[in-house]
Amino acid sequence: MFGETLLSVLPVALLQAVPASEYIPDPFVTGLTTGIAVVAVLASLAISIIHRNKTALYGLVFILFAGLFALSQLFPVIYSIADLRGIAIVGTGVSALLVLSRMKFYADNPKGIDIALFTGYLLSGLTLWAVLLPGFGVPATVVFTYLPVIALICVSAWLYAYRDVKHPVRLMVAAAVATLILMLVQHGSATGHYGFELVFADRVAQVMAGLLLPLFALLIYMTTSRDAGTSKDAGSPSGDELTKLQNMDRLKDEYVAMVAHEIRTPLAGITGITELLIEGAEGELSKDVVKNLELISGSSKRLTYLLNELLDISRIQENLLDYNPRPVHLRSAVNRVIALQFSKASSKGVELRNQIPKTAPNVYADPDKLEQVLHNLINNSVKFTEDGYVAIDADVQDGRVVITIEDTGNGLSKEHMDRIMASFDEDLTKPVPSQTGSGLGLKITNKLVRLMGGELTMESAQGFGSYFGFSVPVTEDDADVDETYENYSITRRAPSAPLTRLVPHRNAHISDKFRVMIVDDEPVNIKVLTAQLSRAGYDVVSFHHGRDALDYLSVEKIPDLILLDVMMPNLNGFEVCKIIREEYTQTELPVILLTAKSQTTDVLQGFKYGANDYIAKPIAKDELLARIKTHMELSKINHAFSRFVPHEFLRFLGYESILDIKLGDQVQKNMAVMFIDIKDFTRLSENMSPKESFDFINTFLGVVSPLIRRSGGFIDKFIGDAIMALFPGGADDALGSAVLISDELKKLNEERKRLDLEPIHIGTGLHSGDLMLGMIGEELRMEGTVISDVVNTASRLEGLTKVFDSNVIISSDILDALSYSNLYHFRYLGKTRVKGKNNILDVYGVIEADDPLKIKFEKASAEAFEAGIKEFYEKNFTRASVHFNEVLKNHPADKAASIFLKRSAHLMVTGVPDTWSGVDEGTYIIEQNQ
Template identity: 40%
Template sequence: NDLLDFSALKHKQINLKIKPVGMREITEVVLLLSRPLVGNKNLQLINQVSSSSPPVDADENRLQQILYNLVGNAIKFTERGTIKVSAEVVTSYIKITVSDTGIGIPPDKLERIFEAFEQGDGSINRKYGGVGLGLAVTKKLVQLHGGDIDVESTPNLGSRFSFTLPISKGKVERKQREEVSQVQNYLAMASDSEHLISDHLISDYVMSDHLISDHLMSDHLMSDHLISDHLISDHLMSDHLMSDQNLSPPTMKALKILIVDDEPVNLQVLVNHLYLQNYKITKAVNGEDAFTKITQGYKPDLILLDIMMPKMTGYEFCKKIREKYLPNELPVVLLTAKNQISDLVAGFAAGANDYLTKPISKNELLARIKTHLQLAKINVAYGRFVPREFLQFLERDSIIDVQLGDNVQKEMTVLFSDIRSFTSLSEKMSPQDNFNFINDYLSRVSPVIRNYNGFIDKYIGDAVMALFPEKADHALKAAIEMQKQVYSYNSHRNNSGYEPIASGIGLHKGSLILGTVGESQRMDTTVIADTVNLASRLESLTKIYGAEILISKPTLNDLDNRESYHYRCLGRVKVKGKSKPVEIFEVYDANPEDLIAFKSKTTPRFEEAVAYYVEEDFAQAQRIFEELLQINHQDRVVQLYIERCTKARECGVSELDIVIT
């Protein structure tokens, strides 16, 4: 609105409707409407205009605008203390003063403070926000009334803005005084209400051409100050009626929208527009606040983002968000008065999906939101078939950008998981039961992979292949938790009369290639590398060794703190596709507590026996393994090594002569 008014004033297109206006009444209305701007500040708004103060000749709408700009500025730059509006007679004029206890204005800025686009800090990343037009518009409006405006200020103590208006010889309409009283009564009612205030109810009280400024009630404008067709109800909401975090009507599951704006009024206006559209609203007062919410785990379905905000601009916030979410995963719609082509380009370059310039139509806003949410749903559906991480590694924004043959080489940890003896288990079930069983099982273990920063490359029946781009620890912790989920699932199956299941997991870290294979009409994403082959072989070895989790030496070496895990070396094996023996390790953190205690206690002795076996001292190795078996008959690996030792002593064949397929 400031931009529009500044242009109109510059071209002398504003005509005033002069009539007698009561200063106390007008001040009361403006202070009441300004209360939401105070927020959590320890700040008092005080009307010191005497009830005996004579009326002024003014355009009521524009006088509200003048006062609102001055009071709004005072609130913005004052963290605690008081903001007072007073009036005194000076010859044939009334001098109205808005004083605050805020940060004050530096002396070198006082002469230029009423100039267009002038602020104490002119950068977009200033501390307090705003476009720098409010005071310029205010000055021109005062001068248009035949008055003048000036300012006195002391840094760190506060400021006093004073303007003059001619005293009226007429009388204030009685209707105006009654309407002010109705506003006060309605505010008191709103404070006690437990329900959302209706826009229609409030209109019965105060939507008068005389009381509420047309300037503040425009149907389609929403500026950096105070614009909405539902302005009054937006502002008379009691703080406790709608919390800052979870604003949604009691209905079916709502889509989540994050609104980021440093103007409290804009926030509340948007909340009211979206509230009845089945959206769950979260508010943030600047980019930094919004980014904190995101990093703490909040994931909205769409973000409405202002650009000109303190601490972190909309552009900066958008760039940070794009480091985590692609545009097709989390739509960002910019709402701003900056409407130059360069501004639009900067917005899209920062990663925005859409850009709406003020003035904004409510219906257009709702239509854009609906469209972007629908597109996001489609992309989420695609993401169930092609992981978003795959697109990120291929540096593609959307699945439509993926081309046949796209590939990239990365270092990752590969996880293979499979249910043991699934074929025999499957034969006992109908096709429908098979699908139900597999989906029930996968719904338990798959979220674990995502929780530890991995992503699922593919399902192969009951088997899962997952990739962990960051740390081997993520893959190992996921594997441990997946096995714990199997224990939990078995408890459920036992209670339902079903036999328990067992699964094995193999992990290997190394270089691999992610890419697309197929032909022009049918493509698939895949991972190709020896790393994948070895992880699969390790999973197969879990059946032979009776282990839940097997990892390779490179995986163990890449762990941040290997001592925080329970593991033991199982020796070396030859696997198909590898010319050299592979050293493997069992991780048993998911075992029952008593088995963990046994394995931990006997690991030094166990690894000593394995070393004898590798050195082909089979007799000594067997003696130690039999000693361990006496302590615990459940250790399947010990039983396996005893069998191997017996066979090796008879045939002279060690583990290094066995190829595991």
């Protein structure tokens, strides 16, 4: 029993054994205690009213319940009311927990206090329920169990979770614990629970409790006064208002970010227009005017740097940054940051080296904070390195990975470096001595490094570059490997010659100008960017809203590059970029974000949605033009390669660039295959020279190929005058394209007829199924190809178009897969089997793809032809012949009716074999007619 343990440590002088029935409380002590308690209650009440502070209110409640408990022990009338005694006991415990709850606003470990409070409140609820049960009363065991546990909870939290030893709230908790112990002693003494009364101990307990109550009131006053004074003097929130202030702080960060963007927007306009004036866009200016304009431009850039640092400060000044560590693949993180710095480094001729091996261990860190540190340090090195390299390396030491950033810049003198290092421990708002800027960047970086449990180190010597290092913990857990930016980690130097030398000259009919689309909701920004790009020789198209830009892309020829503002109404830049990437890859259509949100997390979000690059506002013209040129030429190089390997082929293999593909890459897909060939091309080309033959084929392919792409297909191969195309969307896209091509060819033939040229006739075969797409060859020569029986079958169906004189023939697999078969009329052409295969296919001619006169006859004779087919496969060859003769009577050139008539006559003479499937004899007839 807790009470018996307590007795064993009390001085013997305090004990006097008397019968419980003879114990009478001392009137003087009782009166003194009661008077002091009343004064304490009144004082606490006044403090609560004056300061309107929750800590004061909870303290007042504690005094009231503790006083009620004391009165129940001193006055028999009150003591006889069991429910009142129970409420007093539980109320004292709960109010002690409420006082404890005020500690968590100042605690190092608020979660620990939350757990303690939950346990205490749960115990209090159960105890109150027990003492209020009818006939239960308030047995001593309840008091001797409940009060010690509450005291233990308070003491544990008091020791574990609180950092400020002198803060009055902690002293209030200590006083509350002491009061609980005295209540325990007083209750045991008054009830004779131990078999005798602690007479002197009881009186001492009463006096001490009486003194603790006014002490409690004094502590309440000290708490409220300290909180108020701290709030006024140092900006620290009172416990009562901390939650509200934390919400306000969050809103402040959002407000700062919004204001920073709003300030950057006019800054971009000021900087852009100023640079245009300096360049003489409005005529020649005097040297003094140019000098003043340069001062304006420099001031604008300086204000931009300050805005960037302001955003960083707002996030870490109050140490309210979230830190969410998890396993991170270090090389991938460095590659992402290098990708951000690549254009800037290339324009300065600085080489970026990721020397971290792929086998380096994973680290345990918050990926956003780690990448921000890397970004700040690498950016700093690139900034102060005019030639040479910036190298990032890592090494494992004592269970941590030490990451180093080394550059070949000018370096710093020892005196200057010492001042920087000494400033790391100063207040964040005091600037670091630096060559340019406010110098806050390294201090912010050091704060983030300390958040990761490390320390930023620096070595430098003037003329020999700089060296930065920090460490993060190692982890054995797996982390996601991102190879998206692996190409950026290859050691490389900026190109010494313009990339245009690698791009073949365009055909004369194509404009020599690249086209750039600008999407920005600020008219001033559009005006400045349009002027800068036009003067640099670019065609420009601009839009104020993302939706308008997307509408343009859906109907017009795509531009060569898009400059996309991030902060726009309705659809923001991230959303527009995401939609663009659903249709075009990064190599097909580069997107550069123009963003006032230049925080690393915002930039990385842009890359996540598919942006190629970002430029922070206000925009420096030289940087803008350099980045546009780099991405434009890289895109054109990829376009040149894509003529040999289609973008769609790369997508299926999981790549965006032809540089990524490897020999043996392969994937299985289900799609429709189209095989198109020019009928009688050999005869048509007999009187053509080789050049005329090539011109003829290229003209034909130039008509057909765009129609295939328009229908969602892509060309896998050109085979002389033939085309093999694939349709990932399936049968509807393939058949729609075939009919579209037939319609376009009809128009072309009308033009050829006007020029007295022979018409062009094509055959198209369509089939669908599983295909294997992949790279075949050897290391020095490889190509993309498709391997499948589906291709062979589509080719054979194209061959049947010559036999049946039908422009488009499809398999039953295509017909069954059509969602909109009601748009077309089909003519059943029987069964066929590809040579070397056992599978039998039903094949159909597509009437809408035939010539207009033929369509008319086929629709008119459809009933008779279908009746003949039905009788033929029911082996009623005589009746079948009657129907086919009826068709031929109205249309003698109907080859399909003629073939089936011959088949019927042949089978009537030879008889039907027992194994006849309806295809063997037909194949024989077809081969005889080819």
